[in-house]
Structure formats: C-alpha cells, structure tokens
Amino acid sequence: MxxxxxxxxxxxxxxxxxxxxxxxxxxxxxxxxxxxxxxxxxxxxxxxxxxxNAMARSLRMGRTNIILVLAPDIGDPNFTTTLIGIENEARARGHAILIGHTQNDPERSLDYLRYVASHKLAGMILFTGRLPFESLEGISLPPVVSAFEPAGDNSFTYVGVDDRAGGRKAAEHLLAAGHRRVAFVGDTLSRMSYRRRREGFDQAMDAARIPESDRVIVPGDGSLESGRHAVELLFIRDDVPSAFMCVNDITAIGVMNGLAARGYTIPQDFSVIGFDDVPQATFISPPLTTIRQPRNLIGRTAIVRLLAMIEGEAGDAPAEEELIMPDLILRGSVTSPGPIGRPNS
Amino acid sequence: MxxxxxxxxxxxxxxxxxxxxxxxxxxxxxxxxxxxxxxxxxxxxxxxxxxxNAMARSLRMGRTNIILVLAPDIGDPNFTTTLIGIENEARARGHAILIGHTQNDPERSLDYLRYVASHKLAGMILFTGRLPFESLEGISLPPVVSAFEPAGDNSFTYVGVDDRAGGRKAAEHLLAAGHRRVAFVGDTLSRMSYRRRREGFDQAMDAARIPESDRVIVPGDGSLESGRHAVELLFIRDDVPSAFMCVNDITAIGVMNGLAARGYTIPQDFSVIGFDDVPQATFISPPLTTIRQPRNLIGRTAIVRLLAMIEGEAGDAPAEEELIMPDLILRGSVTSPGPIGRPNS
DNA sequence: GCGCCTTGTGTAAACCTTTTCATAGTTTGT
DNA sequence: ACAAACTATGAAAAGGTTTACACAAGGCGC
CATH class of the missing domain: 1.10.260.40 (lambda repressor-like DNA-binding domains)
Incomplete structure (x- = not known):
C-alpha cells in the first residue's frame, strides 16, 4: 500500500x-x-x-531547537559519558541532540558545519579542536561551545577540566608519598591540555623545591606505545625515577606494561599515576591511581552555557573559559618509593 | 555586531x-x-x-537526504566500526548521516522517531531491537533497515551476522580440538541473536552426536559478571566441562576471569571461545579465540539496502533478512582438552 | 444601555526554495 | 530560407507553517 x-x-x-x-x-x-x-x-x-512538518515550521520561524554535538570519535569513552550529561540537560529544556562523527576528517567536518548552517541549527558543542573553519568563510554559524579540547582559534567559549590543577594534584600526590625523583611522560607542545598538565607538574615540583635535574621529562604523544617506549628509554639512559606521572591514562598503562615486561611489580618497585580515569584504569592490575575527568559535569556545564548563549541572544558575549576542578582517584598504583626506587647503582 | x-x-x-x-x-x-x-x-x-536554506529546500522537495542511525549505546565498539562503513557508503551516494543515542530509553527513542517523521528524513538504520513503535500509531516513517539485532516486530529488513552459522562454527572448532563435554554460557530467550547462537551450538553438537547430558547449558545475560558467575556455579555443582562456548566475548572474558581466580590457566586447563571479536579480545591474555562480527560489511550492506529502498520508491518490498557469514578468529584460548579437563573426580 | 477590555478565532502574508510552463533566441535539417 | 528542435532564461505557483492584524462576541463597571 x-x-x-x-x-x-x-x-x-x-x-x-x-x-x-x-x-x-x-x-x-x-x-x-x-x-x-x-x-x-x-x-x-x-x-x-x-x-x-518541522521543515515548514522552522522555515517560518527562522530557527530550530536542535543542537549538534560534534566529536572526532564517538567511541571515545570520554565522549559517551559527557554526552549523557548533555542530553539530559538539553531535553529538559526542550532541545534535541544530534551527533556527528568527524574522525578528524576535514571533509566530513565541513559537511557537518554546512549542515549546521543550512539547517539553521540552534547551536553546537565541539569535542574537537581541529575544525576547518577557514573553509567556511562568510557562512554564519550559531553559538558554539567547545569542550575538553579548546577549539582552534580560541574564539569559542570553552568548558573543560582544569588541567593545570589536575597536574598539580597528581604531582603533589607523588611528592606526598615521598617520591623525589619523578618522570613526566608524554611531554608535548601539540596539545594544549597536555601542555597545561605539564605546567601543573612543574608548579608542584617548584613548590616542593625539587631541582630540575630530578624531573625526568620524556616526550610522548599520549599513546600506549609512547608509554612503553618511555620506560625503555629511561632504562637505556640509566636514568630511572621512582615514580611516573603520565600525561594520560593510556600512556600510564603503557608505562605499566613496559615496567611489567622488565619484571618489576607496581607499586612495590615503581609508582605510576595517570590522568583522565578511562574505563580500563580499573581493569588493569594494579588499578591505576589517576586524576578523573569530571565528564558528566563538563557536559552539563557546556550545554548550560550554550543554551544561555542561544536564549540570551546576546551572542556577542566574549569567549570565556570555564575550568572544572578534577578529583584525585586513589587506587593501587602509587606508594612510597621502595629500595629499587633509585637504581642509580 | x-x-x-x-x-x-x-x-x-x-x-x-x-x-x-x-x-x-x-x-x-x-x-x-x-x-x-x-x-x-x-x-x-x-x-x-x-x-x-535546507528547510525551504526540503519543504519544497518533500524530502531530505539525511539518514538517521539510531543506537542504544554509541560507545559500543560494534557500533563505531559499523558506522564507518555506513558513512563512507552514504556520503559517496550523497547522503548525510546523523546519529541518535537512545540508551534504550523509550522517551528518548520516541523523540528521535518523531524527529525522523517531522523532518521527513530519508530513512533510518536501527541498531536496537527495542523501539516504542506502538506509541507512534499513524505516524508514517521512511524506509528502515535494522542491523545486528532484528527490530521488534520483524517487519523491517534486517542485516546481521549469521548467528546460527557462527554458533555452529564455534562449537565445531571446540569439537575439532577434541572437546566432548562443553558448556554453553549465556543462554537466554530475551535476545534473538543469542538464541540463534545457541541453536547453532546445538546443531553442531547434534551432528557430532554429543548427548544432551554432555552439554552444560548455563543461563546468562551477556555481562562480564554472568561469565564469572557461570564458572562459580559449575564448580559448585561439580559439573565442569573442558571447554566453554560463550554467547559473547564479554561473557567469555568473565569466564576467563573466573577460571583465573580459581588458579587455572587457559588454554592448558580449559578452552574458551567467544563471539563478536570485541577490541578487548586481543588485549587479554591469552588472546581470545572468537567469531568475528563482520561489522564493516554489515554497515555497508545495511546502507546499500536502505538506499535501494529509498531510491527504488517501491517501499512495499517485503521485509527481508540478509545474513552475513562470520569468520572464526583463531587466537590463544582454545586447545585440546588437558588432564584437568574433566575433573569429575 | 454604553463604552471598554478580554477572549477566541479567522484571514492573509511571509519564510525560501524548486519546478512547470512559457518565451525568446539560436541551431539544425532539408 | 523556413520549419523544427534545442537551449537558456524568467514568471509564478506551490510546499506547510506561524503570526500580525482584524474582527466578533461576551462580560464588566458605570
């Protein structure tokens, strides 16, 4: 029929x-x-x-009540949990949520941006810093809030974890446990959030008057391999600290793998601390002590700000940064330094 | 300004x-x-x-070229990979993809359904069997294809893995390794795909003339706990087989955990086989032998069928089932039964 | 009983497109 | 050289809604 x-x-x-x-x-x-x-x-x-007929309606009204959430990888656990915070708040205020998946592909991203513009969506939330805004020249976008990773040119309101404070907390925890010689694994300039974690680390070390020579800075890109790699590097250089502060949990897991591969046990031989609190952090053994991303809260805060911008109509409020304080999650990967802790034979 | x-x-x-x-x-x-x-x-x-202005355009044209993909949990790795298959094919044919996230919440689902209807979307792909279609009475929906889990009343074209064949393959692999007494963990009536895996299991056992008394059927819901639980149950009942065929990988990992907790090593003491090939399957030790979901292919097939329905305009083609044959992925969790294999002391 | 406010409803314009049909100009075929 | 067939364009209708404005009816205070 x-x-x-x-x-x-x-x-x-x-x-x-x-x-x-x-x-x-x-x-x-x-x-x-x-x-x-x-x-x-x-x-x-x-x-x-x-x-x-929503088409006719929004044609007439000149607006919709739909918000697009754009993520590079929707499989990222950071994303999923945050999304739930966003959805709950949005639907309570009568807004619908759609999700876009860019895979960091400029083509795809551009398509979504065009979608937003041509469908006159009410606003968007970005989980990705890299977006080809250049190619949009002249196309007018609705209010935007970026979360987790400040978007490109910093012209958007940003809601995220206070990376600096988190880095400080992590480093302080290690210091409080008695570590003096600490590695920072995953140093990089390319991601702002990692850079800030490093700054927090340095602040804490400065405050504790740990000399630069006792801070072992190892570059990395946040991958599992970069963690394993760092361990090898330090053993080869014979420059092994008693504790590792890692730029994120994945790196930390890599470090733990590397240490385990060399026959050490954690935390007896070495302490490790991560950042993010990804799901795997509880599954590995020992479970990883880490700094937790306040995901749900970030989501809720982001959408609340976005809705304020949408409803306020002001629109031209200056871009702001709202940083949320993260918590230290105590698990099993940190203790006081053991005898092997400083094997500078 | x-x-x-x-x-x-x-x-x-x-x-x-x-x-x-x-x-x-x-x-x-x-x-x-x-x-x-x-x-x-x-x-x-x-x-x-x-x-x-997309609104005006589709108002005039009476249609859009947007397809909504509806998933209960977008964090599910099954979903992410499949989605990529869908996206590639869709964008090549000039269709855009939006994603909805229902969390199996009827309210949320209904919202999306209404969205589809009122925005005259071109079609939808369902990754969820449970959808409150009842509450829609009279509202007309565009073509629908369901994937992975046949949707409620079976009135939609369905694209998924051939669960029966997969179940058969898994069981045959265990039999070929020499196992005679095998557990089926995760038996349930509530999910059609699991039911079919069980049927495949029985077909293989029948063919090998394994008596019912040597098939240890353990109920479960596909969770990690259900796997651990099953192990405990069997040891308590003193009814332990030499191999475990699990309804999915998560259950299988639970079983492996349970076995490890009792001090057994896999595959020397017991063999375990899963279903799905989730990412964790390669990370655990030993890596899990399993049946792989042909995710990308399912995605591509689903979208191709959907587009055919959309463009064909026929619309009234009867709902069909397209089952895709899965592959057995050999890893390290299955060997021939060892001495402890049949501890019916 | 009269002006006035309130309440409920209808008429018609506007939102921005796509597309049918008509028209004018240009080729082509014989 | 003339009809026929294209080609490129424009005028106008249609698509389904919201809303400003107008209007009618009823209630109220005096």
Whole structure:
C-alpha cells in the first residue's frame, strides 16, 4: 500500500472545523485556545496522525531547537559519558541532540558545519579542536561551545577540566608519598591540555623545591606505545625515577606494561599515576591511581552555557573559559618509593 | 555586531543580475545553465556567503537526504566500526548521516522517531531491537533497515551476522580440538541473536552426536559478571566441562576471569571461545579465540539496502533478512582438552 | 444601555526554495 | 530560407507553517 501523503495542518483544520491558525495555536500555544476547541483539534490530530512538518515550521520561524554535538570519535569513552550529561540537560529544556562523527576528517567536518548552517541549527558543542573553519568563510554559524579540547582559534567559549590543577594534584600526590625523583611522560607542545598538565607538574615540583635535574621529562604523544617506549628509554639512559606521572591514562598503562615486561611489580618497585580515569584504569592490575575527568559535569556545564548563549541572544558575549576542578582517584598504583626506587647503582 | 541576516537566493539573484530560478539551477543543476551565467552566479554566491536554506529546500522537495542511525549505546565498539562503513557508503551516494543515542530509553527513542517523521528524513538504520513503535500509531516513517539485532516486530529488513552459522562454527572448532563435554554460557530467550547462537551450538553438537547430558547449558545475560558467575556455579555443582562456548566475548572474558581466580590457566586447563571479536579480545591474555562480527560489511550492506529502498520508491518490498557469514578468529584460548579437563573426580 | 477590555478565532502574508510552463533566441535539417 | 528542435532564461505557483492584524462576541463597571 502506498504510504498515504502525510496529513497537513489543513487536514486537521478541516476535520476539526476550525482554521489552520487555531490548529497551530492548539498545538504550540494550547493556553491561547478555548478548551472545547482544543479538544476538537486534538481529536482531529489523532484521527489524521498529524505531525507538525518541522521543515515548514522552522522555515517560518527562522530557527530550530536542535543542537549538534560534534566529536572526532564517538567511541571515545570520554565522549559517551559527557554526552549523557548533555542530553539530559538539553531535553529538559526542550532541545534535541544530534551527533556527528568527524574522525578528524576535514571533509566530513565541513559537511557537518554546512549542515549546521543550512539547517539553521540552534547551536553546537565541539569535542574537537581541529575544525576547518577557514573553509567556511562568510557562512554564519550559531553559538558554539567547545569542550575538553579548546577549539582552534580560541574564539569559542570553552568548558573543560582544569588541567593545570589536575597536574598539580597528581604531582603533589607523588611528592606526598615521598617520591623525589619523578618522570613526566608524554611531554608535548601539540596539545594544549597536555601542555597545561605539564605546567601543573612543574608548579608542584617548584613548590616542593625539587631541582630540575630530578624531573625526568620524556616526550610522548599520549599513546600506549609512547608509554612503553618511555620506560625503555629511561632504562637505556640509566636514568630511572621512582615514580611516573603520565600525561594520560593510556600512556600510564603503557608505562605499566613496559615496567611489567622488565619484571618489576607496581607499586612495590615503581609508582605510576595517570590522568583522565578511562574505563580500563580499573581493569588493569594494579588499578591505576589517576586524576578523573569530571565528564558528566563538563557536559552539563557546556550545554548550560550554550543554551544561555542561544536564549540570551546576546551572542556577542566574549569567549570565556570555564575550568572544572578534577578529583584525585586513589587506587593501587602509587606508594612510597621502595629500595629499587633509585637504581642509580 | 548583530549577525547579519543570512543571504537568500534572492540576494544572489539580484547581485548576479539573473532570476532566482537561474540561481537555483546554477547551484543544483549546473549543466542546465550557460557557462557565463554560472560564473556570474558563483561570484555572487561568494560575495554573499550564500548557503541554500535546507528547510525551504526540503519543504519544497518533500524530502531530505539525511539518514538517521539510531543506537542504544554509541560507545559500543560494534557500533563505531559499523558506522564507518555506513558513512563512507552514504556520503559517496550523497547522503548525510546523523546519529541518535537512545540508551534504550523509550522517551528518548520516541523523540528521535518523531524527529525522523517531522523532518521527513530519508530513512533510518536501527541498531536496537527495542523501539516504542506502538506509541507512534499513524505516524508514517521512511524506509528502515535494522542491523545486528532484528527490530521488534520483524517487519523491517534486517542485516546481521549469521548467528546460527557462527554458533555452529564455534562449537565445531571446540569439537575439532577434541572437546566432548562443553558448556554453553549465556543462554537466554530475551535476545534473538543469542538464541540463534545457541541453536547453532546445538546443531553442531547434534551432528557430532554429543548427548544432551554432555552439554552444560548455563543461563546468562551477556555481562562480564554472568561469565564469572557461570564458572562459580559449575564448580559448585561439580559439573565442569573442558571447554566453554560463550554467547559473547564479554561473557567469555568473565569466564576467563573466573577460571583465573580459581588458579587455572587457559588454554592448558580449559578452552574458551567467544563471539563478536570485541577490541578487548586481543588485549587479554591469552588472546581470545572468537567469531568475528563482520561489522564493516554489515554497515555497508545495511546502507546499500536502505538506499535501494529509498531510491527504488517501491517501499512495499517485503521485509527481508540478509545474513552475513562470520569468520572464526583463531587466537590463544582454545586447545585440546588437558588432564584437568574433566575433573569429575 | 454604553463604552471598554478580554477572549477566541479567522484571514492573509511571509519564510525560501524548486519546478512547470512559457518565451525568446539560436541551431539544425532539408 | 523556413520549419523544427534545442537551449537558456524568467514568471509564478506551490510546499506547510506561524503570526500580525482584524474582527466578533461576551462580560464588566458605570
């Protein structure tokens, strides 16, 4: 059977015996229509199976209430949890959420940006710093909030964890446990958040008057391999600290792997601390002590700010940064330095 | 500065000195417009920063080229990989992909369904069997293809792995290794795919003339705990087989954990086989022998079928099932039964 | 009983496109 | 050289909605 052409507002009006204006009001501003009329309209809607044609509606109104959340990898656990915070808040305020998946592919990203512009979406939340805004020249975008990773040119409001404070907390925890010689694994300039974690690390070391010579800085890119690699490097250089502070959990797991491969056990021989609190952190053994990303809160904060921008209409409020304080999660990968701790034979 | 009202087709037409009809053609049917004119129009578009108003366009055309992919949990690795297959194929054919995340929440799901209906999306792909279609009465939906898990009332075309064949392959592999007494962990009626895996298991056992008494059926829900639990149960019942076929990889990992907790090593003491080939399967030790979901292929097949339905306009083609044959992935968790294999002391 | 406010409803314009049909100009075939 | 067939363009309708404005009816205070 051919799908019957969907009912329009006019069909409803005819059946209910009213004008289309009244139907429109009955649907979207029920309080403006008499009770009896409302009832007639609702019945007609039931009969026809009418749904407002969103296209026509937003064409007329010049806006939608849809928010696009753009992520490079929707499989990223950081993303999933945050998304739930976003969704709950958004739907409570009458906004719908759509998700886009860029894989950091400029083509794909551009498509989504175009989608946002041409569909007049209400706003967007970015989980990715790299977006080809250049190619958009002239196309006007709705309000944007970026989360986790400040977006490219810093012109957007940003909500994220306080990386500096987190780095400081992690380093302080190691120091409090008695470590004096500590490695920082994953040093890089290319990601702002990692750079800030490093700054936090240095602040804590400075405050504890640990000389630069006792801070073992190892570059890395946040990958598992970079962690394993760092361990090898330090053993080869015979420059092994008693504790490793890693730029993220994945690196930390790599470090633990590398240490285990050399026959050491954690935390007896070495202490390791990560950053992010990814799901794997609890599964490995020993479970990883780390700094937790306040994911849900980041999501909620981001959407609240976005909605404020959307509703406030101000639009030209300057881009701000809202940093959320992370918590230290104590698990089993950190203790006081053991005898092998400083094997500078 | 107030965001200037976005340029419309009329602005472009005025600047280019042509009619709006010509602009429309220049944008969407360039071959229908003279080269010189096209050039003028394109320049005007650049000047104004014009983007087609998708609302007006699809209102006029009565359709969009957007496909919604609906998943209960977008963090599910099954989903992510499949999605990439879908996206590539879809964008090559000029369709855009949006993603929805239901968390199996009927409210949320219904919202998405309404979104699809009211925005006249071109079609949808379902990764979830449970959807509140009842509540939609009368609302007309575009073509739908369900993947991985047949949708509720079976009225949709379904693309998925051949669970029966996969179950058979897994069981046959265990039998070929010499196992005679085998557990099936995760038996349940509530998920069709699991039920079918069980059927495959039974077919293989029947073919090998293994009596029912040597098939140890343990119920479960596919969770990690259910796997651990199963092990405990069997040891308590003193009814331990030499091999475990698990309804999915997560359960299998649970079983391996349970066995490890009791001090056994795999595969020397017991063999374990899973289903799905989740990412963790390679990380645990020993790596898990399993049946791989042909994810990318499922994605591609699903979208191809959907597009055929959309373009074919036929629409009333009967719902079909397309089952894709999975491969057995040999890793380290299965060997011939060892001496402890049948501890019916 | 009269002006006035309130309440409920309808008419018609506007939102921005795509596309049918018509027209004018240009080739092509004989 | 003339009809026929294209080609390139424009005018105008249509798509489904919201909303400003107008209007009618009813209630109120005086």
């Amino acid at each position: 051919a799908a019957k052409p969907t009912a329009t507002i006019e069909d409803v009006a005819r059946i209910a015996g009213v004008s289309i204006a009244t139907v429109s009001r009955a649907v979207h501003n029920p309080e403006k229509v008499a009770k009896a009329t409302r009832k007639k309209v609702n019945e007609a809607i039931l009969v026809t199976g009418y749904t407002t | 107030a965001a200037k009202p976005t340029a419309t087709i009329e602005d472009v037409a005025r600047i280019a000195g042509v009619s709006i009809a010509t602009v429309s053609r220049a944008v969407h049917n360039p071959e229908k417009v003279a080269k010189a004119t096209r050039k003028k129009v394109n320049e005007a578009i650049l000047v104004t920063g014009y983007t087609t």
